[in-house]
Amino acid sequence: MLNKELFIKKCTETDVDDILSLQKDVIDHLVDKSVLRCNTKEMFIHCVKEPNLTLGVYHNNSLIALSIFVDEKGTAEDLSINIKKDDNDVCANFKLVMVKDKYRGMHLQINLMWILERYAYENGYTKLCTTVSPDNKYSLSNIEKSSYKFEMEVKKYGGLNRYLYVKDIKSFNQVWNDNLLAQLNNYIKKNEMLEFNLENYYNGQENILYNGDIVEYKNKNNDKLYGIYFKKNNQPMICIFDKNNQRVRITKFTKTINEYQISHYYISGF
Template identity: 30%
Template sequence: MESMTKRNAFQFRRANEEDLPEICRIVKLAGESVPVKEWFEAEDEEFLAKHIREEGFTLLAKKNGQIAAIMIVRIPGLAEDNLGEYLKISREEMKRVAHLEIAVVVPEYQGYGLQYELFCQSEAIVKNKQMRYLMATVHPDNIYSFRNMEKLGMKAVLETKKYGGKRRYVMSKTLES
């Protein structure tokens, strides 16, 4: 119950254009401070902006007006890098895949269950958008993110090389209608 009380101190909402500079700063910082560089693929401003306005959405957890955590979700459609290809599903079903792209919790807010809470909120949104598959990649040694994904009901489909040869599990969850 303690962690739920802690989570209640945060406000959760969708990001907008005004949040972009702070999101970029936090993602860059995460890329620089992650304990193992291969665990995190820091994306550029263009990628981050797209996921506020068009190719998905970005959720924020805020406390006292400051961003504490970010979750970026992509709806890839029929893009070449749609992770649904690993599920061997039809082109029509590929349109119903959503990717959990980036999850970052600012160091001083780690331990409050924010990554898991943002996962849950993201799942609810993609279900409302009639998505059927929630997918992600995670480095096999990044036990923190891996466990959060398992807690959400995601399973490792396979291990492969992504992002220029970095090891990744492809994670997937089939959403109930």
């Protein structure tokens, strides 16, 4: 299966029943049920409300994976109360990733973590905290691969043993963003056309676009333009690769370019 067959969207309260069904399916397939906390409907309703972000991954209109970012400041759910932090740190929880059994092995967990991380960075957060069961080897591996650092062992969720991990994101993403802008400026300087391997990217919504994502424009003749989305001084921009005119250019992000209109958004981590 290609990533392109999957669609990522921001979940709302209308998706909560699908989320509960996914949770049941995931827990039913676990040998050790204690490695995953069973969340209530009320908790998921909370998780889809801003500033929280719940992302759903759909295949053939069926929810097959989920990731959740939550700001729990001032509540018992705030994981940052257990860690050392600077006065100017703004912390939140990387709460949860769930993936249906038959879709495991597609790197969905790591990719969803990355999408939540960039959302957190763009909204001014500096640290993300998460817990994982010591017996959840798959999640432990992905968390460590994603540069989360072990902080301590804690008792959570009614006395369950959990490892607490923290990731400092305030500088990590700035370096990545600076490198992206430097790359785009280099493409313009050389007038270099790119070939986009869209099979590696996910279809997604405009409201989760971030620096490095790819936008496809199409005209009535099905001719296509591709652009790399980014923000400069908080202004949405796009670097357009126009093969017809053999020109690379940067312009303000719009849904229409001449006779071309957006047909797809690709969540890429370019």
